[in-house]
Amino acid sequence: MMTREEAYIELTKNVENKNLLKHMFSTEAVLIRLAKHFDQDPDLWGLAGLLHDIDYEETKEQPFVHSLKGAEMLASMGFPEELVYAVKVHNERHGLPRISLLDKALYATDPMTGLIVAGALIRPDKKLSGVDVPFLRKKFDSKSFAKGADRQQILMCSELGLSLEEFLGYGLEAMQGISEALEL
8 A cells, every 4th residue: 555655646646726635634634533533544544535535626527427536546556445445435426335434434524624624714813723613513503604514424423423523523633633734
């Protein structure tokens, strides 16, 4: 399996958008935190988060191709099937079942990172340090806030045996840990 550094090089060959890269860094950090919680391989989970949207710039106008192309790319690079499948099923348009903990974690984490970023951006200092779980929980219930963060998808954290508050807590902690890279 590639190292994180090698995977990052492959990623930047396919993704140029700075905000998309930050989303992928966020997803990576949260999945590493969740892997530690569930006693899973943090390197494998982190790479799944880092690379899950490797095809997005190529497929953004073709949502039914997104994640299938990414999974194909990652398989051709020699990534383990568990990672490849998790990337493939994070796009619900394909109707594929989420089987492993990694599948479920990536699926629920993907939109949660956007909710957390939006929470930071409405703070006066625009920093993650001023965000807490009760604030995020309140914003989660506001349908007009961070409309792109699919609430039903985030609530699938229940498939992991986590409450929404626990899930938001792990996500916030992980993202606060890389706040400098996120410029938040």
